[in-house]
Amino acid sequence: MQAKPQLNGLPSYKPGKPIEEVKKELGLSKVTKLASNENPYGSSPKAVEAIREIVTQTAIYPDGYAASIREKVAAKLGVTENQLVFGNGSDEVIQFLCRAFLSSNTNTVTADPTFSQYKLNAAIEGAELREVPCVDGVHDLEAMLEAIDENTRIVWVCNPNNPSGTYVGEKAFISFLERVPAHVLVVSDEAYYEYVTANDYPETLPLLEKFDNLMVLRTFSKAYGLAALRIGYGVANPKLISTIDPVRPPFNNSTFAHVAAVAALDDNEFITNCVDKNTKSLKQFEGFCQKHNLKFYPSQTNFILIDFNCAGDEVFDYMLKKGFIIRSGEALGFPTCARITIGTDEQNQELFSALEEMLQLKTVEQ
Ligand SMILES: *Cc1c(COP(=O)(O)O)cnc(C)c1O
Numbered sequence: 001m002q003a004k005p006q007l008n009g010l011p012s013y014k015p016g017k018p019i020e021e022v023k024k025e026l027g028l029s030k031v032t033k034l035a036s037n038e039n040p041y042g043s044s045p046k047a048v049e050a051i052r053e054i055v056t057q058t059a060i061y062p063d064g065y066a067a068s069i070r071e072k073v074a075a076k077l078g079v080t081e082n083q084l085v086f087g088n089g090s091d092e093v094i095q096f097l098c099r100a101f102l103s104s105n106t107n108t109v110t111a112d113p114t115f116s117q118y119k120l121n122a123a124i125e126g127a128e129l130r131e132v133p134c135v136d137g138v139h140d141l142e143a144m145l146e147a148i149d150e151n152t153r154i155v156w157v158c159n160p161n162n163p164s165g166t167y168v169g170e171k172a173f174i175s176f177l178e179r180v181p182a183h184v185l186v187v188s189d190e191a192y193y194e195y196v197t198a199n200d201y202p203e204t205l206p207l208l209e210k211f212d213n214l215m216v217l218r219t220f221s222k223a224y225g226l227a228a229l230r231i232g233y234g235v236a237n238p239k240l241i242s243t244i245d246p247v248r249p250p251f252n253n254s255t256f257a258h259v260a261a262v263a264a265l266d267d268n269e270f271i272t273n274c275v276d277k278n279t280k281s282l283k284q285f286e287g288f289c290q291k292h293n294l295k296f297y298p299s300q301t302n303f304i305l306i307d308f309n310c311a312g313d314e315v316f317d318y319m320l321k322k323g324f325i326i327r328s329g330e331a332l333g334f335p336t337c338a339r340i341t342i343g344t345d346e347q348n349q350e351l352f353s354a355l356e357e358m359l360q361l362k363t364v365e366q
Pocket of ligand 1: 088090091161191218219222231232
């Protein structure tokens with residue numbers, strides 16, 4: 001047998017460690033996972049109730065057109081229904097785009113470090129990857145422009161960027177869009193859109209009218225707290241949507257995801273509440289870093305990347321023993337950092353105490 005040669009040596013995705021596994025391994029009774037940017041407040045109770053109401057409907061295939069959620073999202077965003085494509089998480093939309101646009105003899109441009117799925121999917125399609133170093137965690141759009149040539153098919157702008165939490169402002173993004181050649185698809189991955197508070201963060205939906213080569217990605221996994229259900233979507237002009245739609249498997253979202261997402265969109269209060277709490281907690285994280293002289297990357301998301309000035313794995317191991325699963329920066333392109341999801345107030349205070357203990361130990365060592 002012979003698989004595509006580009007699969008040779010490709011690593012599998014390494015997710016944050018599951019809570020139960022850590023409890024067992026370390027004999028801990030309480031473990032807090034702040035590793036995957038999940039919503040610590042769960043989801044809207046309306047979403048859970050919507051699933052409860054149809055929980056027996058397991059034998060029937062979901063609606064492959066996703067009519068209910070399509071109608072709801074279109075109305076909410078002020079776009080037409082044929083401007084949307086739904087994926088099994090926005091991860092799957094990334095996969096659709098790579099399948100549709102990338103092959104050998106083409107290339108794709110990303111920031112570095114950025115979200116790992118662009119690179120992985122490009123590799124699977126056999127496309128060349130052009131990684132452009134970030135400056136202080138921020139996309140260097142000018143250098144990304146320079147990396148584009150006639151064989152470039154997709155350029156990825158992760159905004160805000162995972163794992164740094166930083167963002168590209170409206171002026172810079174529009175100026176970038178104006179200069180990207182028309183044959184190149186620009187993807188604005190906005191997985192943390194709901195959490196953003198910066199006034200100059202680009203509102204990309206109105207830009208779709210002017211830029212046929214723009215696609216916006218959003219998800220229900222983060223602020224909406226529906227990560228387990230796997231639903232996200234892309235927004236673009238109808239022609240681009242119909243071009244990539246044949247790549248989509250026919251029943252790629254579950255019925256449960258559809259009803260939960262529809263209900264979640266009716267609960268603005270839940271989102272506002274979570275976002276307010278997140279914004280307050282982020283400030284406490286920043287205060288913690290300032291107090292302890294730790295460099296951090298200013299975040300517009302529900303996570304923060306902190307530079308601990310030592311191996312990220314060391315921070316990860318220490319915190320794991322204390323019952324906290326965080327992400328080491330070593331696998332994320334920031335080797336002396338850790339990426340920590342903002343938790344509930346109680347979780348954050350406990351985390352700060354554990355971090356403080358670690359920092360004290362380190363001063364004693366030095
Ligand atoms: C979490 C995340 C996604 C994917 O989320 P799904 O659960 O697949 O919808 C996409 N992009 C970024 C930058 C993310 O952080």
